[in-house]
Amino acid sequence: MKRTAGALLLLLAAFGLAAKMLQVQVLRANLLAKPDFLSAGVLAVKKGDRLELLETHGSWYRVRGAGSVMGYVHQTAVSEARASLGTIAPGRKGASAEELALAAKGFNEGNEKKLRGSKGYNFADLEWVMDWNPAAAEVARFIRQGRLQ
Amino acid sequence: MKRLLPIALCVLLFSWKPPVSLSKLSKAKKGLDLVSGAAHKITEEEEYFIGRAVAARILAEYPLWKSREATRYLNLVGRTLAWRSQRPEIYGGYHFAVLDTPEANAFSAPGGIVFLTRGIVAMTANEDELAAVLAHEIQHVVAKDPLKAIKSQRLKALGTFAADEAMGSGGRVMGVFQESVLDISGTLLQKGYSRGQEKRADLGALELLAAAGYDPGALLSMLEKVKAGEKKKVRAFSAHPSASKRIAYVASGVDRGAGGRNGSARTARFERALSRR
Numbered sequence: 224m225k226r227t228a229g230a231l232l233l234l235l236a237a238f239g240l241a242a243k244m245l246q247v248q249v250l251r252a253n254l255l256a257k258p259d260f261l262s263a264g265v266l267a268v269k270k271g272d273r274l275e276l277l278e279t280h281g282s283w284y285r286v287r288g289a290g291s292v293m294g295y296v297h298q299t300a301v302s303e304a305r306a307s308l309g310t311i312a313p314g315r316k317g318a319s320a321e322e323l324a325l326a327a328k329g330f331n332e333g334n335e336k337k338l339r340g341s342k343g344y345n346f347a348d349l350e351w352v353m354d355w356n357p358a359a360a361e362v363a364r365f366i367r368q369g370r371l372q
Numbered sequence: 373m374k375r376l377l378p379i380a381l382c383v384l385l386f387s388w389k390p391p392v393s394l395s396k397l398s399k400a401k402k403g404l405d406l407v408s409g410a411a412h413k414i415t416e417e418e419e420y421f422i423g424r425a426v427a428a429r430i431l432a433e434y435p436l437w438k439s440r441e442a443t444r445y446l447n448l449v450g451r452t453l454a455w456r457s458q459r460p461e462i463y464g465g466y467h468f469a470v471l472d473t474p475e476a477n478a479f480s481a482p483g484g485i486v487f488l489t490r491g492i493v494a495m496t497a498n499e500d501e502l503a504a505v506l507a508h509e510i511q512h513v514v515a516k517d518p519l520k521a522i523k524s525q526r527l528k529a530l531g532t533f534a535a536d537e538a539m540g541s542g543g544r545v546m547g548v549f550q551e552s553v554l555d556i557s558g559t560l561l562q563k564g565y566s567r568g569q570e571k572r573a574d575l576g577a578l579e580l581l582a583a584a585g586y587d588p589g590a591l592l593s594m595l596e597k598v599k600a601g602e603k604k605k606v607r608a609f610s611a612h613p614s615a616s617k618r619i620a621y622v623a624s625g626v627d628r629g630a631g632g633r634n635g636s637a638r639t640a641r642f643e644r645a646l647s648r649r
Contacts, residue, residue: 248416248463249416249461249462249463249464249465250463250464250465251465252461260455260460297460297461299459299460299461299462300461329530329545329546329548329549330414330418330419330421330422330549330552331417331418331421332421334421334545334546334549335421335424335425337546338425338428338549338550342432343429343432344425344428344429344432345428345429345431345432346424346428348428348431348436349424349427349428349431349485351436351438351469352427352431352436352443352467352469352485353424353464353467353485355443355444355447355467355468355469356447356465356467357444357447357448357451361448362448362451362452362455365448365449365452366452366584366585368637368641369452369499369585369634369637369638369641370585370633370634370637370638371452371584371585371586371638372456372583372584372585
């Protein structure tokens with residue numbers, strides 16, 4: 224009986240001590256060497272990547288990413304990852320609740336495709352606008368040259 | 373037998389499914405979330421896609437000024453500000469572009485796509501004034517003001533269509549998507565935000581300018597130019613409250629000692645990038 228209670232306690236402790244995981248919620252972001260956008264990037268991450276939360280520094284998180292690379296990410300780039308138990312629990316089929324909610328609202332890529340070519344929408348020029356993505360290093364240089372912060 | 377007990381407990385724990393009543397509660401909550409339709413319920417990804425559609429609609433109304441030098445420069449100033457905002461990371465990143473029209477205006481689509489017109493760019497005398505216009509628009513993105521322009525009835529309707537869409541019939545949902553785009557573009561181009569939203573964007577812009585090292589007073593000088601234009605009946609910021617009202621609260625919020633030092637370091641690049649204004 225003692226062994227059973229011990230095993231149960233061990234199991235509960237394991238759940239309590241489980242690392243808190245975050246998930247990247249933006250298309251692209253960088254883990255940075257310091258909690259400042261002006262610092263060097265140490266790892267490029269993308270939507271859906273999972274990061275282990277190590278510490279909180281104001282509005283920044285210190286995290287561990289792929290290859291155990293550690294760095295800082297701004298809290299607006301990530302959300303709390305859902306517990307992975309759901310993914311291994313039996314009986315899960317098809318889209319997640321989030322995927323269904325997204326589809327239900329209709330603000331998605333599928334409906335954008337239906338709009339393409341419609342009168343009153345100019346997606347060709349939009350792509351020209353969306354292609355402008357200055358690299359973080361270029362923005363940092365621009366800030367320094369302009370004596371900004 | 374005793375040894376098997378912990379293993380059995382583990383198996384039970386991992387294979388446990390919530391009772392039906394809990395599952396029903398969860399579905400009901402999801403329905404309520406959809407029906408409540410508040411802007412904060414729209415995810416980053418949804419905001420991105422509706423923002424793209426709104427931007428595509430604006431680009432059908434106004435030609436785009438495809439100056440590579442000006443657009444590159446505008447994106448660098450914009451990103452500088454966005455990094456110091458309350459919402460530096462956004463689903464698809466911030467994007468800034470200039471519309472080729474003499475009308476003086478600026479607006480931001482959901483998801484961080486910000487447009488300035490050549491008319492407003494021509495009114496700016498230096499990088500700090502350009503930054504002031506961008507900072508105001510970024511604050512609308514931070515506050516998700518464009519999303520709040522979606523009429524609540526649209527999202528309420530989506531709540532009732534949710535089951536249909538999940539089954540794959542999305543015609544009515546597509547209609548709501550288009551109507552939501554029209555709600556937002558109508559607010560951006562004609563109706564305008566509420567005075568409260570504009571005031572919050574102005575006051576937030578002052579803080580953002582100071583945080584990035586720009587002169588917050590540049591917002592005041594831009595509003596004074598807009599006010600002068602209003603007297604001459606120049607069409608400027610047609611969807612914004614009058615400049616006189618904005619000047620009153622912006623002037624009291626400007627900390628003359630904050631930021632804006634070393635403005636000369638920015639003059640050359642401003643002139644170079646926007647020389648063909």
